[in-house]
Amino acid sequence: MWCEEMVKPPRGLRHRTKKLLRKRVRERGGVPPLSRIMIEYRVGDRVYIVADPAVHKAMPHRRYHGKVGVVVGKRGRAYEVEVRVGGKVKKLFLLPEHMRPAFQVSERVESMVKRLRELAQLSKKARKLMLEALRKSGG
Numbered sequence: 001m002w003c004e005e006m007v008k009p010p011r012g013l014r015h016r017t018k019k020l021l022r023k024r025v026r027e028r029g030g031v032p033p034l035s036r037i038m039i040e041y042r043v044g045d046r047v048y049i050v051a052d053p054a055v056h057k058a059m060p061h062r063r064y065h066g067k068v069g070v071v072v073g074k075r076g077r078a079y080e081v082e083v084r085v086g087g088k089v090k091k092l093f094l095l096p097e098h099m100r101p102a103f104q105v106s107e108r109v110e111s112m113v114k115r116l117r118e119l120a121q122l123s124k125k126a127r128k129l130m131l132e133a134l135r136k137s138g139g
Helices: 105-137
Strands: 046-050 067-076 080-084 088-094 099-102
Touching: 046 080, 067 088
Parallel strands: none
Antiparallel strands: 046 067, 046 099, 067 080, 080 088
């Protein structure tokens, strides 16, 4: 009979990802937390690859979900991450929304706060110099 042939099921990029690409109730929504996006990764940093289902750009394939990679470069907003899969080394291009740090973030945050304080002091000094220049010029 002609109807005995079965149709092959679809095997798309997000095939069998119903449980894998799911957020917890409190994390739901389109915008990921800023604390995750604002971390600046450096070359050599180790990161966990955890795909954020709300952000479709630069989303890794499900086979890389949960793997640990090493940052090897940056392209615009995205990072180049090398991952070992079996005996091969793959290079992925990921946005920071799909990455979580596998290192201590507190040291990185302290250095950023220190830089911001230095910049604030420099801007105060520059403001004082500008005011003095305006006073001397008679303005």
